[in-house]
Amino acid sequence: MSPEISAxxxxxxSERKPLFNEDAERGMLGSILLDWQKVLDFCIEQxxxxxxxxxxxxxxxxxxMMEMSDGRKPIDILTLADRLKTQGKLDEIGxxxxxxxxxxxxxxxxxxxxxxxxxxxxxxxxRIVDCARxxxxxxxxSDEDADHILARVEQDFFNISEERHSGLLPWNKGVMExxxxxxxxxxxxxxxxxxxxxxxxxxxxxxxxHNGDMIxxxxxPSMGKTSLAMNIVEHxxxxxxxxxHAVCIFSLEMSREQLILRMLxxxxxxxxxxxxGGFATDAQFGLLAQSADVLMKAPIFLxxxxxxxxxxxRARARRMKKKENIALFVIDYLQLLHSxxxxxxxxxxxxxxxxxxxxxxxxxLKVPVLVLSQxxxxxxxxxxxxxxxxxxxxxxxxIEQDADVVCLLRRPILYKDDTKENVDDPxxxxxxxxxxxxxPTGEINLIFLDDIMRFENFAEPARYGTEAPSPAxxxxx
Numbered sequence: 001m002s003p004e005i006s007a008x009x010x011x012x013x014s015e016r017k018p019l020f021n022e023d024a025e026r027g028m029l030g031s032i033l034l035d036w037q038k039v040l041d042f043c044i045e046q047x048x049x050x051x052x053x054x055x056x057x058x059x060x061x062x063x064x065m066m067e068m069s070d071g072r073k074p075i076d077i078l079t080l081a082d083r084l085k086t087q088g089k090l091d092e093i094g095x096x097x098x099x100x101x102x103x104x105x106x107x108x109x110x111x112x113x114x115x116x117x118x119x120x121x122x123x124x125x126x127r128i129v130d131c132a133r134x135x136x137x138x139x140x141x142s143d144e145d146a147d148h149i150l151a152r153v154e155q156d157f158f159n160i161s162e163e164r165h166s167g168l169l170p171w172n173k174g175v176m177e178x179x180x181x182x183x184x185x186x187x188x189x190x191x192x193x194x195x196x197x198x199x200x201x202x203x204x205x206x207x208x209x210h211n212g213d214m215i216x217x218x219x220x221p222s223m224g225k226t227s228l229a230m231n232i233v234e235h236x237x238x239x240x241x242x243x244x245h246a247v248c249i250f251s252l253e254m255s256r257e258q259l260i261l262r263m264l265x266x267x268x269x270x271x272x273x274x275x276x277g278g279f280a281t282d283a284q285f286g287l288l289a290q291s292a293d294v295l296m297k298a299p300i301f302l303x304x305x306x307x308x309x310x311x312x313x314r315a316r317a318r319r320m321k322k323k324e325n326i327a328l329f330v331i332d333y334l335q336l337l338h339s340x341x342x343x344x345x346x347x348x349x350x351x352x353x354x355x356x357x358x359x360x361x362x363x364x365l366k367v368p369v370l371v372l373s374q375x376x377x378x379x380x381x382x383x384x385x386x387x388x389x390x391x392x393x394x395x396x397x398x399i400e401q402d403a404d405v406v407c408l409l410r411r412p413i414l415y416k417d418d419t420k421e422n423v424d425d426p427x428x429x430x431x432x433x434x435x436x437x438x439x440p441t442g443e444i445n446l447i448f449l450d451d452i453m454r455f456e457n458f459a460e461p462a463r464y465g466t467e468a469p470s471p472a473x474x475x476x477x
Contacts, residue, residue, distance in 0.1 A: 020055070021119070022055065025055060027106050027111065029062065034103070034108070038109070039109055040069050042116060046117075051123070052120060052123040057093040068083055081096045081099055124160070131156050193207050194368065195208050196236075196241045197209060198231070200457050201457070202446075210438075211366045213362060214355075214358055214368075215371065215403070216393070217409060218373040219388070222414075228446075229330055229370060233300060234263065234267060238294065246325055246327055247329075248301045248317065249329075250303050252336035252337065253306075253332055254304070255304050259304070260302075261275060261276065263295060265288075265452055265453065268284070269452050270287060270452065303316060308337055310338070310358070311357075317361060327368075328368055329369045329370070333372035334355065334371050335373065335394060338350070359402040359404075374394045375388050375394055388432070390408075390435060393406070405435060405437070408431070413427075427449060428448075429446045429448040444458070
């Protein structure tokens with residue numbers, strides 16, 4: 001950029017008028033003096049704060065008004081002037097003459113809502129400009145990578161948008177919306193109010209996976225938690241138990257190729273080892289081709305970027321939600337995420353920040369988020385017999401606190417030397433619902449077919465062989 005252009009750009013920027021409307025600010029304050037109970041309540045509802053005003057004198061007056069309202073004291077010229085005088089701020093704002101000018105400029109409070117909206121709009125514009133300037137400064141001065149800066153900038157702008165839309169929902173509207181949901185559930189007679197996992201006993205307890213919920217599936221390594229999560233993804237995306245829904249997977253541990261290979265083998269009921277080693281028969285290869293045809297059409301989106309920062313993950317999730325209308329996010333797994341903003345505070349504090357951020361993401365995007373998590377070594381103790389507890393969630397107790405549902409997966413066959421349980425069936429698996437914020441807890445049984453890495457409903461006859469009907473036929477049923 002040439003110096004002439006740069007200078008002219010700076011000149012144009014310096015000539016810009018401040019983003020505020022003095023008449024609107026005066027009209028709003030005058031309206032409060034005329035009808036403080038009605039107008040000030042509306043201001044609070046619209047989230048007007050002292051910083052919503054551009055002029056310092058107006059900020060001082062509005063602050064005093066809010067303090068008087070909090071103290072249940074009436075607001076008029078005399079009481080306000082006395083308050084400001086007591087605080088030593090009356091002369092600072094121009095004395096009682098300035099307050100009289102506010103009244104003179106506002107003959108009626110009938111247009112208060114118009115004034116409030118103008119003040120709010122200009123404050124919003126100033127915040128957008130401030131955020132943009134801060135972003136520009138970070139781009140030139142920060143040593144962080146561009147992806148991390150972009151994620152934080154997106155989050156800052158999204159926070160402005162969220163504050164703009166937040167507010168109290170009228171009670172009658174809330175009741176009507178809830179009744180609409182109840183009516184839909186009643187008419188469908190499914191017994192589900194969320195997205196089904198595809199596992200009958202699990203869905204009976206959870207009633208499906210609900211929007212805004214953080215669902216934690218935790219286990220020790222090699223228990224099959226990734227397999228169970230991918231089976232749920234398959235059920236949801238193919239619509240085997242409900243309408244098909246788009247699913248986004250953040251796989252921080254396994255590569256795209258590894259994950260897809262496992263899903264193909266599981267769907268076709270062919271051991272992944274046979275596929276990877278080239279031992280699949282011609283018939284099995286035909287089943288794989290059919291499974292590939294089915295899964296290619298599934299609305300599944302996979303991001304296998306390793307070592308993601310939680311801010312970057314949330315930014316990607318927001319974009320995917322907007323672009324593809326994602327109905328379920330899956331994160332595999334929580335302990336592989338990082339938070340650059342909290343890494344110096346220790347691993348527990350970092351995991352606490354990540355956990356809280358995932359819960360906020362579920363609420364923000366209004367979708368369920370299925371999060372896989374590691375357990376510590378406590379279940380390995382002989383007296384525990386491999387049975388996990390909530391307290392075994394690795395690195396931080398905040399995971400237990402933030403989660404709406406916590407499921408603990410275990411397979412007793414892996415602890416056959418340390419357990420008194422009957423492990424005659426090597427395929428038996430337990431999912432212990434250790435926490436459910438809005439429902440019952442308890443344990444359910446599943447069947448895990450280890451060779452094809454697939455979980456089945458316990459009540460249904462499991463096929464322990466590796467041959468299967470046509471995947472295309474199976475998906476249509």
